[in-house]
Structure formats: structure tokens, C-alpha cells
Amino acid sequence: MRVLILGGDGYLxxxxxxxxxxxxxxxxxxDSYLRRTIAMExxxxxxxxxxxxxxxxxxFEQLTGKKIEVVIGDCADYRTMTTVFSQFKPEAVIHYxxxxxxxxxxxxxxxxxxxxxxxLNATFNTIFAVMEHTPECHIIKLGTMGEYGTPNxxxxxxxxxxxxxxxxxKFLYPRQAGSLYHTTKVLDTDMLWFYVRAYGIRVTDLMQGxxxxxxxxxxxxxxxxxxxxxxxxIFGTVMNRFLTQAVAGIPLTVYGKGGQTRGYLNxxxxxxxxDLAMNNPAESGQLRILNQFTEVFSVNELAEKVKRVGDxxxxxxxxxxxxxxxxxxxxxxxxxxxxxxxELGLKPHLMTDEVVAGMLNKIMxxxxxxxxxxxxxxxxxx
Ligand code: USQ
Numbered sequence: 001m002r003v004l005i006l007g008g009d010g011y012l013x014x015x016x017x018x019x020x021x022x023x024x025x026x027x028x029x030x031d032s033y034l035r036r037t038i039a040m041e042x043x044x045x046x047x048x049x050x051x052x053x054x055x056x057x058x059x060f061e062q063l064t065g066k067k068i069e070v071v072i073g074d075c076a077d078y079r080t081m082t083t084v085f086s087q088f089k090p091e092a093v094i095h096y097x098x099x100x101x102x103x104x105x106x107x108x109x110x111x112x113x114x115x116x117x118x119x120l121n122a123t124f125n126t127i128f129a130v131m132e133h134t135p136e137c138h139i140i141k142l143g144t145m146g147e148y149g150t151p152n153x154x155x156x157x158x159x160x161x162x163x164x165x166x167x168x169x170k171f172l173y174p175r176q177a178g179s180l181y182h183t184t185k186v187l188d189t190d191m192l193w194f195y196v197r198a199y200g201i202r203v204t205d206l207m208q209g210x211x212x213x214x215x216x217x218x219x220x221x222x223x224x225x226x227x228x229x230x231x232x233x234i235f236g237t238v239m240n241r242f243l244t245q246a247v248a249g250i251p252l253t254v255y256g257k258g259g260q261t262r263g264y265l266n267x268x269x270x271x272x273x274x275d276l277a278m279n280n281p282a283e284s285g286q287l288r289i290l291n292q293f294t295e296v297f298s299v300n301e302l303a304e305k306v307k308r309v310g311d312x313x314x315x316x317x318x319x320x321x322x323x324x325x326x327x328x329x330x331x332x333x334x335x336x337x338x339x340x341x342x343e344l345g346l347k348p349h350l351m352t353d354e355v356v357a358g359m360l361n362k363i364m365x366x367x368x369x370x371x372x373x374x375x376x377x378x379x380x381x382x
Pocket of ligand 1: 100101102103143144145147182208209210237238239241253254255256258260261262263328
């Protein structure tokens with residue numbers, strides 16, 4: 001298939017591009033390097049060496065003989081999108097092209113504005129480019145489990161049947177996100193749902209939990225192909241931060257009480273989920289929502305796991321609760337359902353002690369590159 005990956009330079013976009021190219025798909029990646037720019041501006045560069053897309057695509061081609069076509073351009077600019085869609089004519093588009101950091105979106109007016117403009121325009125342009133040039137193209141959009149927030153009822157897979165005054169109807173599950181970034185994903189979903197209803201486009205919206213890990217089949221071939229693994233307070237997700245802190249001898253930064261509970265998944269499972277969604281496309285006129293995580297943990301449970309495995313490896317891991325920089329529930333119910341991807345055939349790669357030890361071992365190779373100044377939270381929710 002001809003697969004266009006928007007945000008193909010990212011932590012997930014790049015490994016997805018390699019996995020699809022390795023399978024023999026025609027892959028094009030489009031990226032504006034927004035994340036790299038923000039990382040430089042905020043002193044949040046990735047742990048691992050991070051050659052630019054062109055350089056990584058050539059390393060990948062030398063090793064595999066497979067080509068990944070690279071376009072540097074802005075998905076929030078419609079002229080760029082229309083050129084790419086009219087020339088490449090994708091059959092599937094994987095839309096990762098969003099400013100993905102909750103803390104960055106909460107820093108100030110400018111960062112909120114960048115997040116809002118980039119994320120909504122990228123989604124809007126994707127919808128219009130598909131409608132204008134490739135109406136049958138399946139849009140696979142990365143949403144987030146954070147769209148649902150932490151409600152005191154079960155989190156269903158996208159939709160909720162509501163009975164009101166004796167009548168029933170089905171609606172998008174109520175959403176109440178905890179940052180502007182997460183809210184842009186709520187707005188994306190609403191916009192996609194409108195265009196699905198109005199124009200019959202086909203969309204899968206993947207509600208993904210925090211991802212961890214730095215190893216995929218293709219990334220393991222050469223260190224220049226490793227996804228941009230972040231441990232900073234801006235782009236680093238909690239498990240990746242804890243693993244790096246354990247290696248650096250920094251006490252694990254549990255925010256507040258540590259009862260914050262989320263659905264997590266290994267980066268290799270992200271690749272499998274996107275592949276399953278692509279091979280089993282949504283129908284025309286369907287917004288299919290799939291909850292994308294494999295295991296549920298509280299922050300305290302993650303910290304305990306990293307400590308147990310790290311101590312076993314001689315790391316002497318400390319855990320320290322610090323004031324929570326975010327406004328969020330620190331103790332709450334979290335019962336989230338996710339059967340859709342399992343039904344499509346997902347076999348989860350769970351967070352066993354061996355998996356945790358493997359990640360710690362890999363991060364140890366980059367110990368000298370860990371900058372402690374990037375670790376403590378620098379953004380407080382107002
Ligand atoms: N947390 C800590 N200590 C840390 C970092 C985070 O206790 O050092 C806590 C946070 O307060 C939060 C939880 O861990 O309660 C998860 O935080 P996170 O930074 O790993 O995840 P989040 O900000 O929600 O965002 C990440 C990705 C985002 C994705 C989202 C999925 O950056 O792009 O959409 O995970 S989800 O969390 O399900 O919304």
C-alpha cells in the first residue's frame with residue numbers, strides 16, 4: 001500500500017515508517033521538525049543520537065534496500081498537504097503530526113497557541129486533503145486515552161449509549177482532558193466525527209495511552225535508527241523518564257501521591273496496533289475508535305517495578321514523591337475497556353521484568369548523555 005506518515009520524524013512516526021517500509025509498503029514521511037525545534041528551544045533534546053530524517057532514511061536504505069521517501073514540510077500548511085496528497089495519492093494516512101507534550105501546551109500563551117494551531121490545522125488539512133485528492137484513503141489518527149480524563153465510571157471504547165427520559169441514543173463518550181494538548185485531541189475527534197457524518201470519509205481514531213521503550217525490530221539494526229527517546233519533563237513519558245532516572249541515579253519523580261493510573265503500551269505494540277488498523281480499515285462513513293493500551297498501572301506501580309528490577313541489576317534506585325506540577329486526580333477510579341485491537345489480533349508485548357531490564361540495559365549505553373538539568377518538572381499547571 002501507499003502509506004503516508006504525517007509526523008514521520010517523531011518517537012512513533014519514524015519507527016512506524018521503518019516497520020511499514022520493511023513490510024514492503026511504499027512509505028512517504030512528512031514532518032516539519034516542530035518537535036526538534038521545541039526540544040532545542042526548551043533544552044529537551046532526546047537521549048539517543050537523532051540524525052535528521054534524510055540521514056536516517058539513507059541508513060535504513062543501506063541496511064535493508066528499502067526506500068522511505070522524506071518530505072520536510074508543514075502539515076498545518078494546506079499547500080504542502082495538497083501537493084503531497086495529489087502526488088503521492090496515499091491509500092492510508094497515519095496522522096501523528098501533533099505537538100504531543102502536555103507540559104509544553106501549558107507553559108504560556110505562545111506554546112498553547114502553537115499547540116492549538118498545529119494540531120487542529122494538521123487534522124483539518126488532513127481531512128480536506130483526503131476529501132479533495134484521495135476520498136477512499138483511510139485516515140488513521142493518533143488520539144489519546146487522555147481525551148477521556150479520569151471519570152468515575154468505566155471508560156468505554158469511544159462511544160456511550162445514554163438513556164435519558166426513557167429514550168436511548170449513542171454518543172461520543174464524554175471527554176474531559178487534563179491539558180490543552182489532550183484537549184486538542186478531543187477537538188480533533190469532534191472534527192473527524194463531523195466530517196465522517198457529513199462527507200463519509202473513513203477514519204480510525206486510536207486512543208493511545210503513554211508509550212514506553214526504545215527497541216523495535218528495525219531500530220535495533222543501527223543506533224542511528226533508534227526513535228528519539230526523551231526523558232525530559234517536556235517530551236518524556238513517565239516510564240521512559242523513570243528508566244532514565246534509575247540509570248542516572250536520580251530518585252524517580254513520582255508526582256504527588258502517585259495514584260494516577262493510565263493504560264500503557266510498549267512501542268512495539270504501537271506499531272502492531274497501527275498495522276492492524278491499516279489492514280482492517282474503517283468503512284466509508286465510519287469513525288472507528290479503538291482504545292490503544294495493553295496494561296494499566298499507577299505511577300507508584302511503575303516506580304516500584306523500575307526500582308525492583310533496577311535494584312536487582314545493582315542500580316540502587318530511589319523513589320521520591322515531589323509536588324505535582326499538574327492539576328490532576330492523584331487517586332481515582334480507572335476502569336478502561338480495550339477489546340477492539342485484541343479482536344483484530346493484537347498480541348501484547350507486556351512489561352515483564354525482562355522487558356524492563358532490557359530497556360535499562362539499553363539506556364545504560366547512553367548514561368553519559370543524560371543531563372540532570374532536563375529531569376525535574378519546569379512547567380507548573382496554573
Ligand atoms: N508523571 C509522574 N512523574 C513524572 C512524569 C509523569 O508522576 O516524572 C505522571 C503524570 O502526572 C501523569 C502520568 O504520570 O499522571 C502520565 O504522564 P505522562 O507524562 O507519561 O503522560 P501524558 O502527559 O498524559 O502524555 C503522554 C504523551 C501524550 C499521550 C499521553 C497518553 O506525552 O502524547 O497522548 O501520554 S495518556 O496519558 O493516556 O493521555
